[in-house]
Amino acid sequence: xxxxxxxxxxxxxxxxxxxxxxxxxxxxxxxxxxxxxxxxxxxxxxxxxxxxxxxxxxxxxxxxxxxxxxxxxxxxxxxxxxxxxxxxxxxxxxxxxxxxxxxxxxxxxxxxxxxxxxxxxxxxxxxxxxxxxxxxxxxxxxxxxxxxxxxxxxxx
Numbered sequence: 001x002x003x004x005x006x007x008x009x010x011x012x013x014x015x016x017x018x019x020x021x022x023x024x025x026x027x028x029x030x031x032x033x034x035x036x037x038x039x040x041x042x043x044x045x046x047x048x049x050x051x052x053x054x055x056x057x058x059x060x061x062x063x064x065x066x067x068x069x070x071x072x073x074x075x076x077x078x079x080x081x082x083x084x085x086x087x088x089x090x091x092x093x094x095x096x097x098x099x100x101x102x103x104x105x106x107x108x109x110x111x112x113x114x115x116x117x118x119x120x121x122x123x124x125x126x127x128x129x130x131x132x133x134x135x136x137x138x139x140x141x142x143x144x145x146x147x148x149x150x151x152x153x154x155x156x
Contacts, residue, residue, distance in 0.1 A: 042082050043092040046075075050099050054106045061110035064103065072100045101136065108133045 031048045038044030053071060057064025079096045082088035108130050115122050122130075 040082060040085070040087055040089070040092050042078055042085065043095050046078050046095060046099065050102070053103060057103055057106035058110040058113065061107045061114065064107040064110060068100060068103050068107065071103065075099050104133050104136075 035041055035044040035048060038047075053064070053067050056067060075096050079088070079093060082092050082096070111126055112122065112130065115126070
């Protein structure tokens with residue numbers, strides 16, 4: 001009431017109270033259009049949820065680890081529901097199977113970023129964790145380059 005009498009416009013908190021819901025509505029509409037426009041709505045929903053989970057894992061690695069534990073179980077459920085719908089493609093399976101490894105990379109990136117922003121050195125176990133995650137991604141890297149193609153001749 002004092003702001004109205006003093007001739008001031010809205011203060012910063014009041015502006016934020018209007019901007020945050022408006023941005024949230026726009027993001028929700030874009031997410032809805034993406035899910036509806038995607039061939040398989042379950043995969044579209046998983047992609048939207050994965051983006052949110054990846055951001056949480058980067059900014060809060062501990063919460064990302066808990067989401068990894070819970071989310072890994074639900075990835076199998078998404079695949080099974082896709083099979084029941086009857087329109088499951090190879091790309092849908094790839095999206096579902098890529099969720100846990102990418103989440104592990106985001107958790108490691110979050111730990112490294114926290115150490116960088118807090119001006120701390122990484123401890124030895126953190127270096128080892130980054131090496132393990134990088135090594136676990138190495139077969140996929142070699143497969144994309146064509147080095148493992150003879151071993152997986154029947155897999156396309």
